Amino acid sequence: MVDELSWSVARLIPTSGINGADEQERRATSALLAVVSSVKEFARTLTAPLGAKAGSAEAYIEVPFDLGDKRVFPDGLIRIRRGSYTWTALVEVKTGDNVLVTEQLENYLDVAREHGYDALLTISNEIPPAIGMHPTPVDRRKLRKVALHHMSWSEVVTHAVMQKEHRGVADPDQAWILGELIRYLEHPKSGAMSFNDMGPNWVTTREAVAAGTLRASDKTVAEVAGRFDALIRFACLRLGRRLGTEVTPALSRQHRTEPTARTSSLVASLTQTGTMSASIRIPNAIATLEVLVDLRANKIICHFDVDAPNEGRPATRVNWLLRQLKEAPDSVRVEAFSARSKSGAAELLRDVREAPLKLVTDPTKEIRSFRVAQIHALGSKRGVGRGSFIDSVIDAIDATYGEVGQSLKAWSAAPPRLRSEGEVIVETEIDSSLASNALSSQDSELAAD
Numbered sequence: 001m002v003d004e005l006s007w008s009v010a011r012l013i014p015t016s017g018i019n020g021a022d023e024q025e026r027r028a029t030s031a032l033l034a035v036v037s038s039v040k041e042f043a044r045t046l047t048a049p050l051g052a053k054a055g056s057a058e059a060y061i062e063v064p065f066d067l068g069d070k071r072v073f074p075d076g077l078i079r080i081r082r083g084s085y086t087w088t089a090l091v092e093v094k095t096g097d098n099v100l101v102t103e104q105l106e107n108y109l110d111v112a113r114e115h116g117y118d119a120l121l122t123i124s125n126e127i128p129p130a131i132g133m134h135p136t137p138v139d140r141r142k143l144r145k146v147a148l149h150h151m152s153w154s155e156v157v158t159h160a161v162m163q164k165e166h167r168g169v170a171d172p173d174q175a176w177i178l179g180e181l182i183r184y185l186e187h188p189k190s191g192a193m194s195f196n197d198m199g200p201n202w203v204t205t206r207e208a209v210a211a212g213t214l215r216a217s218d219k220t221v222a223e224v225a226g227r228f229d230a231l232i233r234f235a236c237l238r239l240g241r242r243l244g245t246e247v248t249p250a251l252s253r254q255h256r257t258e259p260t261a262r263t264s265s266l267v268a269s270l271t272q273t274g275t276m277s278a279s280i281r282i283p284n285a286i287a288t289l290e291v292l293v294d295l296r297a298n299k300i301i302c303h304f305d306v307d308a309p310n311e312g313r314p315a316t317r318v319n320w321l322l323r324q325l326k327e328a329p330d331s332v333r334v335e336a337f338s339a340r341s342k343s344g345a346a347e348l349l350r351d352v353r354e355a356p357l358k359l360v361t362d363p364t365k366e367i368r369s370f371r372v373a374q375i376h377a378l379g380s381k382r383g384v385g386r387g388s389f390i391d392s393v394i395d396a397i398d399a400t401y402g403e404v405g406q407s408l409k410a411w412s413a414a415p416p417r418l419r420s421e422g423e424v425i426v427e428t429e430i431d432s433s434l435a436s437n438a439l440s441s442q443d444s445e446l447a448a449d
Contacts, residue, residue, distance in 0.1 A: 012177065013184040021096055024191040026061070028184075029075045029093040032123075032156065033059035035181045036078060039174040045163045046156070047080060050089060050119055050149050055082030063090075065111045072107050078121070088117040094124035095153075095191025100136040109142040119147040125193050127152045129229035130259040131248065153192035157185050158237045166244030195234035198389055199227045202382040209274045209295040216271045225266035225276065232278040232291070235394045239401065243282070250279035250288045270295075282401065286408040289401060293378060293393065300393060302400035303373035308336075309411040314360040317367045320411060322356060325349060325372070328404050333373045338365040372408070374400045 013031045018024050036043045036059050043057035058079040065072050076091035090108050094100055100122050108120050126135040134150045160182050169175035185192040201220035208214035214221065232249050240247035255262035269275050274296035280289040285304075292301040308317045318336065325332065330350030336359040337344035345361045352358055360367070376399065379392035 011183070012180040015184060015187045015189040018189050021098060021191070024189070025075070025093055025095045025098070028095050028190055028192060029091070030061050031181055031184055032093075033061060033076045033078065033091065035160075035177055039163075039169060039178045041167065041169050041174075042160060042163050042178055043078075043080075045159050045167075046151075047078065047087070047089070050121060051147060052080045052087040052089075052118075053082060053085060055080040055085060055087070065115070067107055067111055067114075072104075072111060074108050074111070074120075087119075088112075088115075089119040089121050089149075090117060092120065092122045094122075094126075096125070096193065098124070099126060100124055102136055102138055105136055105138050105148070106142055109138065109146050109148065112146040113142070117146065119149055122148070122150045123153060123156060124150075125153050125191075125195075126150075127154065127195055127230040127233055129226040129233070130251070130256070130262065131233070133259055152234075152237075153185065154194055154234055154237050157182060157192065158241045160185070161241045162244055194238075194384075195231055195390060196384045198231070198382045199223055202227070202389070205270075206295055206380060209270065214271050214274075216267050221267045221270060222263055225263050225270065228266065228276050228293070229262065229278070231390060231393060232280070235397050236280055238394065239280075239282070239398060242398075245283045247280060247282050250281040280397065282405065285401075285405055286410050289397065289405055291393070291397060295378070298378045298380070300376040300378050300396040301373055302376070302396050303371050304400075304405055304408060306370045306372060306408060307410065308367045308369055311413065314363055314365075314367050315356055318352065318356040318359050321370050321372075322353060324407050324409065325404070327407060328372075329374075331374070332404060333371075333375065334359065335371040335373070336360070336367050337369045337371070338362060339368050341365070344371070372404055374404060376400075 013027075018027060036046060037057050040057065044054055047057070048054075058081070060077045060079075062073050062075065063077045065074070074090040075093040078089045078091060080087040090112050092100065092105065092108060105120065105122065112118075112120055122134070122136070124135070128135045128150065134148055138148065160178055163169065164175055164178045164182065169178055184190055201223050205214065205218075205220050205224045208218070229249070236247040236249060251262065255265070266276050269277065274294060276293045276295075278291045280291065282289060286306055287304045290303050290305070292303075294301070306321065309320055312320070314336075321334070325334075328349060330348065330353075332349040333346060334349055334352050335344040335346040338361070345359045347358045374396070376396035377392060379386075379388045379390070381388040384390050
């Protein structure tokens with residue numbers, strides 16, 4: 001009898017037969033661009049953020065161009081057409097640990113300018129520390145007429161999963177094709193890797209933090225800070241993929257417009273206190289998810305800040321929060337902050353469940369807000385896997401949102417209620433000196449007689 005369980009299912013985009021980095025890169029490029037030209041919803045999802053309008057998509061690989069006395073071969077080209085409208089972008093792809101090269105990108109920017117193309121899109125496993133940044137420096141003068149965009153493979157996979165699983169694909173065959181692309185890109189052999197390395201300076205930086213010898217002038221600190229922000233962006237993409245919505249780092253206006261200011265802030269925090277922090281914005285969540293990584297204490301603290309109800313006694317406000325944390329672990333830490341007080345009472349959730357008044361230090365003061373936090377162990381290894389820094393941060397973010405954040409809802413006052421006639425107390429005696437000449441809804445029937 002034939003053992004069919006050992007048979008391999010035929011795949012539209014197989015991972016078998018990949019020999020070397022060039023073949024890996026060529027196959028990933030061809031698979032991606034073929035699906036872009038076949039699945040219109042995915043093409044729109046991928047190209048709309050780049051400035052393209054809606055239209056039919058065409059895609060080509062390894063398109064040759066003459067540039068001066070040499071010939072160059074961008075990995076691909078995407079063209080969107082609708083009537084007289086045309087939008088064209090060159091595509092450069094890297095897989096595995098391969099990085100984008102400045103000279104190559106500048107050549108393709110020159111080609112795009114000469115041919116009147118709109119953009120150059122690069123795709124690699126590099127994740128810039130901030131949205132809108134490009135991982136490879138280029139001559140800014142070459143960007144006057146051509147836009148330069150970058151997507152990590154994690155971002156491409158996130159777009160694909162969200163389109164197929166959450167937004168939907170109208171044609172069932174096209175949905176299956178998109179699913180095959182997702183299956184291929186998630187395979188380790190595809191070269192479309194996740195964020196898996198804190199960089200060569202991670203170990204020395206971590207040891208310097210522990211020893212208290214790290215200085216802001218050390219060249220390694222800025223690189224580690226950038227890696228941390230890249231990790232937060234990857235964690236956002238991963239969580240957003242699971243939730244079916246766009247999860248993003250929450251940055252101040254200054255840090256959005258000046259990424260170097262964000263890096264400087266992280267460097268100062270790392271050298272002074274041994275910590276790095278980030279905020280994550282999750283649509284419709286009660287607040288941003290705050291993440292604090294403490295390298296000296298080897299722990300991760302994730303918390304949500306929650307406004308307390310603005311009515312009711314202190315114990316009533318605590319019980320309001322407890323009802324929302326019915327499924328949360330006993331180890332969650334809850335802090336209550338009263339009006340005009342910088343510090344709050346902090347207790348573990350298991351103790352507050354038994355005695356809610358433990359959070360009420362002064363019954364005469366109103367509780368204005370709560371902080372709900374989880375503390376997680378921090379991994380130290382540079383890569384991924386058990387005991388790694390990367391996995392410990394990602395797991396902490398996912399766990400805190402899943403076990404705490406998704407159950408928290410903002411308080412809202414109950415709407416006013418109409419009273420029945422039986423609840424209205426009617427005065428039977430009215431001082432004639434105060435009676436109005438005209439009857440109103442406030443006058444009783446006796447007064448009217």
